[in-house]
Amino acid sequence: MVRTPVFWVMYLMFVMMAAGGLMATAQLGPIAKDFKIADIQLDFFGLAMPVLTGALAIDRVLNGLTRPFFGWVSDQIGRENTMFIAFALEGIGIYALSLYGRDPVMFVILSGIVFFAWGEIYSLFPATCGDTFGSKYATTNAGLLYTAKGTASLVVPYTSVLTAWTGSWYAVFISAAALNIVAALIALFVLKPMRSAYIKESSAMSPALAE
Helix, strand or coil: CCCCCHHHHHHHHHHHHHHHHHHCCHHHHHHHHCCCCCCHHHCCCCCEEEEHHHHHHHHHHHHHHHHHHHHHHHHHHHHHHHHHHHHHHHHHHHHHHHHHCCCCHHHHHHHHHHHHHHCCHHHHHHHHHHHHHHCHHEEEEEEEEHHHHHHCCCCCCCHHHHHHCCCCHHHHHHHHHHHHHHHHHHHHHHHHHHHHHHHHHHHHHHHHCCC
16 A cells, blocks of 8 residues: 555645644634633523633534544545545635634634534545555554654644744644645545546456456
């Protein structure tokens, strides 16, 4: 698997998506505090709680729901098509958060969209990996691909450096959104034809190997 360009394209996309999501989500607390909305009280389904607390609670729920939801969508329209939609949605959500996140209600809504569009990487990438390289070593392959999150996490500490250097979170938002949009384009225009060709080639070779 590691000898194939298809795997490394998926790995690169995973790094980009994980980095973009972590840059936005891992810093949600500091962002809310810098936006001066963290402690503003809002009504969440009849419960009054601070914006940051409510946003984190809702975000965790959406981050869980997104995995079976986008998994089901990808079963209907294909892995790469779903990746394009989800990745682009996250990029748009992150950019919108940079513009409208100072409003408490919009902060909650947009952070929820970001979490919802980000969590699906943990269902789409393993499924795509299994579809591409087969079920025999599916767990090992998915585990190897998952190391991309560790690679991406190395980027997160630099968000604070970038914020201190520029004086705002805007550069972080733009960088995270850009990573997601580029990953969306790679999914549709690079991974999709490359993976299709790889699967056809593997299918053609399998009968010959069995003889």
